[in-house]
Amino acid sequence: MFDNLTDKLDKAFHILKGHGKITDVNVADTLKEVRRALLDADVNFKIAKDFTTRVKDKAIGENVLTTLQPGQLLVKLVKDELTELMGGDVAGVNLSGNPTVILMSGLQGSGKTTFSGKLANFLKTKKNKKPLLVACDIYRPAAINQLHVVGDQIGVEVYSEPENKNAVSIAENAIKHAKANGFNVVIIDTAGRLAVDEEMMNEIANVHKAITPHETLFVVDAMTGQDAVNTAKAFNDRLNFDGVILTKLDGDTRGGAAISIKSVVNKPIKFIGTGEKMDAIDVFYPSRMAERILGMGDVVSLVERAQEQYDEEEARKIQKKIAKNEFGFDDFLAQIQQIKKMGSMKDLVGMIPGAGKALKDVEIEDDAFKHVEAIIQSMTPKERSKPSIIDVKRKTRIAKGAGRKIEEVNQLMKQFDQMSKMMKMMQGGGGKKLMQMMGGKGMPNMPGMK
Incomplete structure (x- = not known):
């Protein structure tokens, strides 16, 4: 980033x-x-x-x-x-309505439909809301299907009227449906359009006027740079939107849109998209983004992500196993799964102060743990629970089963042994408290780096 x-x-x-x-x-x-x-x-x-x-x-x-x-x-x-x-203070989303109506606008190809799903998932899992997704793209049948696929993926209902070619009536009917069925957030995904397309700009303006949304969000591809800023201004002149969503910030973006857009349209960036998965959405914090741009990392966001995956009961079990020298590869694999839920490895490394600069020329794969997982999954249940029994003969079999070299198995065994000793040392005093904060997580030396 x-x-x-x-x-x-x-x-x-x-x-x-x-x-x-x-x-x-x-x-x-x-x-x-x-x-x-x-x-x-x-x-x-x-x-x-x-x-x-x-x-x-x-x-x-x-x-x-x-x-x-x-x-x-x-x-x-x-x-x-x-x-x-970039805006100074963080800008929250307005959820005051019953239901809250959120109108999504943006260019074709900006990632608007996908982000509508991400936003619905965010409000469902983080804000305990019951969202309804609405398919208001009357020009592209594939867009309606895409939104239904996204809705199924995150367990959110999608309202659509495939035969209706009036975006205003679809939006109005969806809001009635939401009120009648207990939905407290309505997210309306509109057709992607060009700022120069007067007819389509009029259409979204009419939808906006008819439903008077509590939030109108403009979705823009961060990789388009200054063009994104100019487009945002054209849309804002027509819709007077409430905030901006920057997608594809995980790509090789130049950063111009994130830095410039607030001063041009005087509207805050509210969310950013940081990947393809449905949970790859972050609230935009200007101060944290400034620190990341300057290579200072983003420890606060890193800790917040760790806390989201923290399981107090699981941490207690891990601590007991460590104390009894019973921490095995099944436990290690569970910790890897928790780390993976925190986001892509490249993004996580970028949050560590100095790490981005130190690892500037190191390629970090999104599936950085896949080789480690393959090796562990090639072990028998007994080997995973009692790593000490893994001898040269077993290592050879494990390496062959995982499709890896025996040197990689040896490296993992060494890293696992070092981590186990470190976690054992951290059981007392301040180390124990740190372990509790981090949920007993352990991380090997970055696998998947080239």
Whole structure:
């Protein structure tokens, strides 16, 4: 996420390395590179210029933080300005209605239908809501089918009228259906359209006027950069939407849309899409995103994800097994499954301060644990429960069954032994408390890295 921008900003701050104080010259040189990095990330020229001007004014006039080195001070100022540029505070979704009506808008191919499902899943699992998905794309039959597939996948009902070619009446009928059947959120997926298509823009404007939604969200593909910002402005002029959703932030995005869009349309980014799975949705926190862009990681989000997967009863069982030296590969496999639920390995590594820079040239596979899982699943139940019995002959059989080299089995056995010892040591004092916080999780040295 924003790897190129992060790398270029890091190089810009290196100009100040070794300098004892902020001066007009070294700040100007650094911010020239910062502005160039923002432009390369497809940030609008005026926004980039105004941004660096504000940072320069604050840096030259800074007399308070004398304990910080010039490089550290400028990083802090850039982080604060980036946070403000992307919205400052987190913006929640309005769920005040009964039912709450959410209208989804966006371009063709922006990922709107998929994200409608992600949002429904988020509200169902995180907010304890009963959502109804509504198929209002009257032009593409495949879109209706796609939404039904998504609904089945997450266990959410989908309302559709395949023979009805009036988007306004479908939306109105869906809201009546929701009221009659106890749904407290209605998410209306509309047809993807182009900002220049006057007829289709009129149609969504008519839907908006007829149902007066509590939230109108604009879904945009973050990988389209500055084009996304321009499109958002065109849609906002017609719909006056409430917030933006950035999809495909897990791709090789330049970052321009995330950085620029708030200042252009003056509407907050509310959610981001970080992958293909239905749970790959995050609330957008400007401060956390600024820290990630600057390579500082995002420990808060990492801990939140860990806590979501934390099972107190399971953690207690794991701790007892560790204390009795009974922690086996079945337990280890269960911990891997919990880690996988937290998100893609690349995304998780990016949340660890410094890890993104340290592992810049390391390829991290999304299925980073697949080889480890294959090896463990090739073991017998007895071998998984008592790893100590695994000798050379058993290792050879396990490697063959998993389609891996015996060296990989040896490496896993070594990592497992080291982790078991570490977890045993952590059973006392502060270590025990940390174990409880993390749910007894253990992680091997990143498998799947090349």
